[in-house]
Amino acid sequence: MKQLKSLLLVALLVVAGQLSAQFEPIPMNPKIxxxxxxxxxxxxxxxxxxxxxxxxxxxxxxxxxxxxxxxxxxxxxxxxxxxxxxxxxxxxxxxxxxxxxxxxxxxxxxxxxxxxxxxxxxxxxxxxxxxxxxxxxxxxxxxxxxxxxxxxxxxxxxxxxxxxxxxxxxxxxxxxxxxxxxxxxxxxxxxxxxxxxxxxxxxxxxxxxxxxxxxxxxxxxxxxxxxxxxxxxxxxxxxxxxxxSDIPKSKRFGIRPVHTVEDNKEPIFSLVIDPEASQTTIKFQYKKKQLPKELKLSQVGFVMDNIHGLISLMLGERFQEIALKPEAPFVGGYGFYSDLVKEKDAFTFAIVPKEGKEKEALKALLYQGEKMTRYGFTNAELERAKTNLLSQYEKIYNERESQKNQNLAEEYIRNFLDNEEIAGAEYEYNLIKAVLPKLSLAKVNDVAKNYITDENV
Structure with a gap:
């Protein structure tokens, strides 16, 4: 709970006094x-x-x-x-x-x-x-x-x-x-x-x-x-x-149980081997409490989603730079924050070792995790990630009049099932342009340093 509060504080510092009505739901695309x-x-x-x-x-x-x-x-x-x-x-x-x-x-x-x-x-x-x-x-x-x-x-x-x-x-x-x-x-x-x-x-x-x-x-x-x-x-x-309207209101109206996964103090270790597996993956997952729905659909949720996106881009760049070297013990690595099950999120941190280099790849993954937790990222890394993220939003904005029917339908499905905001390309582009300059390196690093924990691993 303390970690969730600290992450929310980062988001609130970004939007408080800077963007209006930060606790109000992000408006739905008026075209819907x-x-x-x-x-x-x-x-x-x-x-x-x-x-x-x-x-x-x-x-x-x-x-x-x-x-x-x-x-x-x-x-x-x-x-x-x-x-x-x-x-x-x-x-x-x-x-x-x-x-x-x-x-x-x-x-x-x-x-x-x-x-x-x-x-x-x-x-x-x-x-x-x-x-x-x-x-x-x-x-x-x-x-x-x-x-x-x-x-x-x-x-x-x-x-x-x-x-x-x-x-x-x-x-x-x-x-x-x-x-x-x-x-x-x-x-x-x-x-x-x-x-x-x-x-x-x-x-x-x-x-x-x-x-x-x-x-x-x-x-x-x-x-x-x-x-x-x-x-x-x-x-x-x-x-x-x-x-x-001919379908009657259910006697079970509003009843939909949400199954939980237990918190754990000691790490849970899972070794799974299959003779037909084509590659090995070493993966850590750190369970996190989800944002409440009302925050997820607010500017706070938007800020947090994009901080997670920036961190994922920066980790991907670090892994890619190392993987290109002939002596690298892995072919790829990644880290991202997403939903794990219906009531829990997770930071997933993983690496794909070269054959016979599993121990070396694990050490490389642990090193990158420790590096992020202790020192965070550099300003140069963050600025590159911001540029890349903004270009993604800009591309969607520029193509907003040619969005495919199926892509829009899938967005609205995610809004219903996963509480994903659907403000539309214009609103999101304008909001990300307002948010990114306010995301300081210190704030982004504060979030990244909370990803890896001793519990819920």
């Missing part, structure tokens, strides 16, 4: 039509014409494999598959068949993904030349929200499909990730779930187990509809209100 229905469903709609006469239709869910019971291990992902095997208004393969007549390919523009804490379905690159196509795409999102059929025969057919996917995903990286999760997060749900699930459960689960998961977690207050493209925003908003 944003709203919520009485049943809790959130929606984001934006007119955009790249590409012309096309649009993105997504539905994001704040649920994933982490919410499964033990007898449902793998069923969040299984349910995602079943969404394409029949819904109230599109029986059997109706969704796939209809959109493929319009040239929209399943697996390319008709797709979905499930992770531990989220599930997202999408219809991409949908023609908008006829209103009935737009209405059909919205109707699919409506059905995915609460009207997936879950026919018993279709469930049994899908078991083999999932088993084949399990076999193709059974790579060295996947096996090592699963073992590492179990070791890193003792006594946590994150140690028990890996999305693809348990093959015994996939082959033999009861129909009720899948339907129970669906009924329990797919409800509108945990869902957002995102539509971006060459569309009539007023008409789309009206149709969303008409279509989705």
């Amino acid at each position: 039509r944003y709203g919520k229905l009485d049943n809790g469903l959130t929606y984001y709609i934006q007119y955009n014409k790249n590409p012309k006469q096309r649009a993105e239709f997504h539905i994001a869910q704040k649920v994933g494999a982490i919410l499964e019971e033990d007898n449902q291990n793998g069923l969040a992902h299984f349910l995602e598959h079943m969404a394409f095997n029949g819904t109230k208004n599109f029986p059997d393969k109706g969704i796939i068949n209809y959109f493929e007549t319009l040239g929209i390919k399943f697996g390319v523009d008709i797709n979905a993904y499930t992770s531990l804490d989220k599930t997202v379905y999408r219809l991409s690159n949908i023609p908008t030349t006829r209103t009935n196509i737009v209405d059909s795409a919205l109707l699919v999102l409506h059905d995915w929200s609460g009207f997936i059929t879950l026919n018993n025969d279709e469930i049994d057919k899908e078991r083999g499909v999932i088993m084949e996917e399990w076999r193709t995903r059974n790579t060295a990286w996947r096996r090592m990730w699963k073992k590492s999760q179990a070791l890193k997060f003792p006594n946590s749900q994150y140690a028990k779930r890996d999305v693809i699930g348990d093959t015994a459960i996939i082959q033999h689960f009861s129909y009720k187990a899948l339907k129970d998961y669906y009924k329990k977690w797919y409800h509108p207050d945990l869902q957002a509809v995102i539509v971006v493209g060459d569309i009539d925003v007023d008409r789309v908003e009206k149709k969303i209100k008409e279509m989705f």
